[in-house]
Structure formats: structure tokens, C-alpha cells
Amino acid sequence: MGFIVIDEQRCKKDGLCAIECPAAIIRLQGDGFPEMVPGGEALCLLCGHCVAVCPEGALSHKHCTREECPPINKKLVLHERQAVQFLRSRRSVRLYQDMPVERETIQRLIEIARYAPTGGNTQLVEWIVVDDKSKIKSLAGLTIDYFRRLLKEEPQAMAYAALPRAVAAWEAGYDAVLRNAPALIVASAPAEAFNGMIDVTLALCYLDLMAPTLGLGTCWAGMLQRALRVSPSIKEALGVPAGHPHHYPIMLGYPKVKYQRLPERKPPKITYA
Ligand SMILES: Cc1cc2nc3c(=O)[nH]c(=O)nc-3n(C[C@H](O)[C@H](O)[C@H](O)COP(=O)(O)O)c2cc1C
Missing domain, CATH: 3.30.70.20 (Alpha-Beta Plaits)
Known part of the structure; x- marks a missing residue:
């Protein structure tokens, strides 16, 4: 051929x-x-x-x-109002049911996330799925240990109130880092992916947007990422492949609450140049 x-x-x-x-x-x-x-x-x-x-x-x-390449089914094309409500109703979920997410469901999410665009269509994004709650808790604990060291060695980190608050919450028995989520998904890309961080972000955006269609919720794990960026031992504990400088974790689970309204956001600042 x-x-x-x-x-x-x-x-x-x-x-x-x-x-x-x-x-x-x-x-x-x-x-x-x-x-x-x-x-x-x-x-x-x-x-x-x-x-x-x-x-x-x-x-x-x-x-x-x-x-x-299956043909596009015109009956399934989203109308603007459906798309607007769908996009505006996506929420960061921080309260999860104490219920595991089936691996087949996670697989379905990742199967869609792989259709996100990648620079030069390189498709180099890889995935790590952590669905063992004790491992998730231990990753949160390692993050808290890192925050404690940071707050001691660089007191200016106190200015970022989320860090001391996360440590205080942990000491009071609440995990503000990974929110007791039953699953954690990490997308990563190797150094040769010349737009690696964008590829990772877009893949996670697809996963993030797809999740509610399967009854799931997500929350980008910025606190864990903060620790991952600088701590080779946390990177190793999570299993981020060597040579993958681009990575981001996201929490996943069945939400405990349903949202009823669409909160407002700042108006866009637009310059037509
Ligand atoms: C890159 C990124 C990192 C984030 N990290 C955290 C985090 O570590 N913990 C958390 O509770 N929320 C985190 N969030 C959620 C934001 O706080 C949230 O998107 C924002 O408050 C708006 O709420 P919404 O996502 O429900 O619209 C993160 C969001 C993004 C985009």
C-alpha cells in the first residue's frame, strides 16, 4: 500500500x-x-x-x-448553549465519596484524553494511575513534609497562605493536598516533547472535561505538583519516569456534592492589537 x-x-x-x-x-x-x-x-x-x-x-x-476514522455523527454535534453550560458547570471537586473508581472507567477517560492535540502531533504524553488510597495518603504526607521544610528554611513561603494552612489541616487530620481522593492521575511527557507542558495540560483538560460525563469529578493537584517540581524523591515515589520533566497530577473520584449554579468569573481583559 x-x-x-x-x-x-x-x-x-x-x-x-x-x-x-x-x-x-x-x-x-x-x-x-x-x-x-x-x-x-x-x-x-x-x-x-x-x-x-x-x-x-x-x-x-x-x-x-x-x-x-469513523464519520462524524451530525446528531451528536454540541450546540452553543449546551457547550456553554457544560464548560461553565465544570467544577474543581474537593469532596469525594469513599468509593474507588473502576480501572475500566479510568481507562475510558484516558482513551479520550489521548485525542487532545500535541505539538507536532508527537503524542508523547504518558499516564500514571494511583488508585491505592494508602499510597495517595503517603504522597500527601511527603508533600506536607516538603512544605514543613520549606516553611522552616524559606519563611517567605508563609506568604503563600495555602502552605501553612495545608500543614495545619494535616496536623488536624485533614488532607488538603489530595483531599482524600480515591484516585490520582499524572500525565507526563519526555524532554523531547518540545511543547511537553502544554501537551500534558491539554491532555489533562480533556480528561478533566470528560470526567463529569462519567459521573466523576477532578481537581488539579497544584500542591503536590509544587513538591514534585523540586523533590526527586516524591517524583520517584509517584513513579514519574526519568527524563519526563513535564508532568501534572490531577485528583479523581465520585463527587459527594452536586453543584446547582454557575459561579461568575472576572471579565476577560482583551486587547485587539
Ligand atoms: C493548575 C491548577 C492547580 C490547582 N491546584 C489546586 C490544589 O492543589 N488544590 C485545590 O484544592 N484546588 C486546586 N485547583 C483548583 C482551583 O482552585 C480552581 O480551579 C479555582 O478555584 C476555580 O474553581 P473551579 O475549578 O471550580 O471553577 C487548581 C486549579 C488549577 C487550574
Whole structure:
């Protein structure tokens, strides 16, 4: 099979595949049918746009065949009002039911998160799932130990009130770091991912937005991340792969409460330059 295969019975020679290709490696031949330019294989991003854009289903790609790309179901397209309510109603969940999240459900979330865009379509994001509550508690404890050291050695850290408050809460028996969440998910990317932190963030955003559709809630674990950034031992305890400088953890679980209203946020500051 060639890198791209054209079904000449279906192709209407509209050239959409050629103008859409982000790597500009598809051209139209004299007879109007598309072909890949010589050496195009090495430049292909494997993004599948050429297959996705063809209204006739006439183009198939060696690594992204027509059969592997289901058609978009128009009945499932979100309307603006649905999208606005969905996006505005996503909340950071800090109260979780004492109930594990099934691994199949976590798998479903990650299966969708892998469709988030990545710089150059590199798709290098990897996942760690911690669903052992005692391990989650121990990670929270290591974070608190780090905060205690930080507050002792760099008293200016006191200015960030969340740190001393998290330590005080821990001493009173409450985990303000990981909120007794039953699961923790970490997305990470290796150094060679040239937009690694953005890739990780987008993948987690997809997971974050998908979670409520499965009855789940999430909360970005900024406190743990603060410790992870500087503590190789916490990174090791969590199992972040060596050579993955980009990472972020997110809590996951079944929420204890339901939200009834949409809180307001600051108006956007926009400059049209
Ligand atoms: C990068 C990031 C890190 C965060 N870290 C924490 C955290 O460590 N603990 C926590 O309780 N909430 C954390 N949050 C949640 C924010 O406080 C929350 O997004 C904000 O208050 C707005 O609430 P909402 O997400 O429900 O709209 C984090 C959010 C983001 C985006």
C-alpha cells in the first residue's frame, strides 16, 4: 500500500486534501488526482487531516486508514448553549465519596484524553494511575513534609497562605493536598516533547472535561505538583519516569456534592492589537 491511496471512483478532484495538509506534502497531478510529493512520508505529521477532510471518503492513509476514522455523527454535534453550560458547570471537586473508581472507567477517560492535540502531533504524553488510597495518603504526607521544610528554611513561603494552612489541616487530620481522593492521575511527557507542558495540560483538560460525563469529578493537584517540581524523591515515589520533566497530577473520584449554579468569573481583559 502507498502512503496515501486514492479511490479514483470516489475522488471528485476538489483538492481539499492538498490545501488542508499542514505539511503541504499532497499535490494534485495533471489528471487532478492527489498524490504525495516525493519524500513526503518523512514530513507527514500523521495527523489524519487528509482523511478527515475528504467529503467523498476517497482518501486513505497508510497509518490512518479511512476505516479507522469513523464519520462524524451530525446528531451528536454540541450546540452553543449546551457547550456553554457544560464548560461553565465544570467544577474543581474537593469532596469525594469513599468509593474507588473502576480501572475500566479510568481507562475510558484516558482513551479520550489521548485525542487532545500535541505539538507536532508527537503524542508523547504518558499516564500514571494511583488508585491505592494508602499510597495517595503517603504522597500527601511527603508533600506536607516538603512544605514543613520549606516553611522552616524559606519563611517567605508563609506568604503563600495555602502552605501553612495545608500543614495545619494535616496536623488536624485533614488532607488538603489530595483531599482524600480515591484516585490520582499524572500525565507526563519526555524532554523531547518540545511543547511537553502544554501537551500534558491539554491532555489533562480533556480528561478533566470528560470526567463529569462519567459521573466523576477532578481537581488539579497544584500542591503536590509544587513538591514534585523540586523533590526527586516524591517524583520517584509517584513513579514519574526519568527524563519526563513535564508532568501534572490531577485528583479523581465520585463527587459527594452536586453543584446547582454557575459561579461568575472576572471579565476577560482583551486587547485587539
Ligand atoms: C493548575 C491548577 C492547580 C490547582 N491546584 C489546586 C490544589 O492543589 N488544590 C485545590 O484544592 N484546588 C486546586 N485547583 C483548583 C482551583 O482552585 C480552581 O480551579 C479555582 O478555584 C476555580 O474553581 P473551579 O475549578 O471550580 O471553577 C487548581 C486549579 C488549577 C487550574
